[in-house]
Amino acid sequence: EAQVTQNPRYLITVTGKKLTVTCSQNMNHEYMSWYRQDPGLGLRQIYYSMNVEVTDKGDVPEGYKVSRKEKRNFPLILESPSPNQTSLYFCASSTHPLGEWPQHFGDGTRLSIL
Amino acid sequence: EDKVVQSPLSLVVHEGDTVTLNCSYEVTNFRSLLWYKQEKKAPTFLFMLTSSGIEKKSGRLSSILDKKELFSILNITATQTGDSAIYLCAVPLYNFNKFYFGSGTKLNVKP
Numbered sequence: 001e002a003q004v005t006q007n008p009r010y011l012i013t014v015t016g017k018k019l020t021v022t023c024s025q026n027m028n029h030e031y032m033s034w035y036r037q038d039p040g041l042g043l044r045q046i047y048y049s050m051n052v053e054v055t056d057k058g059d060v061p062e063g064y065k066v067s068r069k070e071k072r073n074f075p076l077i078l079e080s081p082s083p084n085q086t087s088l089y090f091c092a093s094s095t096h097p098l099g100e101w102p103q104h105f106g107d108g109t110r111l112s113i114l
Numbered sequence: 115e116d117k118v119v120q121s122p123l124s125l126v127v128h129e130g131d132t133v134t135l136n137c138s139y140e141v142t143n144f145r146s147l148l149w150y151k152q153e154k155k156a157p158t159f160l161f162m163l164t165s166s167g168i169e170k171k172s173g174r175l176s177s178i179l180d181k182k183e184l185f186s187i188l189n190i191t192a193t194q195t196g197d198s199a200i201y202l203c204a205v206p207l208y209n210f211n212k213f214y215f216g217s218g219t220k221l222n223v224k225p
Contacts, residue, residue: 004156033213040123042202042217043157050211058212090156102148102159103213 002027006091006106013081014114021076021109023091031094032074033058033103034066036087043090049074081113116141118205120216128224131193135219137203138185147186149177150202152218157202160188193223 045058
């Protein structure tokens, strides 16, 4: 089954404790992206990746890092999480630049930073 | 500044009603607009619109784009409780790398 898998689905942690949210897709998609969703603000793009070793900032990259060492994986790293990073996070993937443009989203990761 | 604005932010209707959701945009070198439905989890794709005036239709849902006035509407006829969700509108930048999403319209369909 074609899917985007995020882990963990839920996490409560404390300020400053490094964490990684993993994202993996099995569709051989080139393009992957991370979003955060906050009430009233919709989805805001954090980082995206056009292909292996090619990443770039979205609209709200501060406080986040990403890497794309393999095509299927695109982890989101919070080196020193802060309470303002409490949010619902989505990973997404799609073929690029032509073809099936609509992004496939993972089920989301709800992070709470205390 | 590139932006996507949806209205209304929330809407409560009764089963059988028809609703119209709005998405306006100001995005450099516009090429397409996408609608997604988000229930409890991940957004799922509904429509992709690239040409002005051509309606996309899927069952009771339809959408149309007006590139001159820079907006799109999503219509849902004969609403059902299963239509309750957040409806998101997204516009990619011209190079399809960055995406701008609206804040969404939360639709609640009551029995």
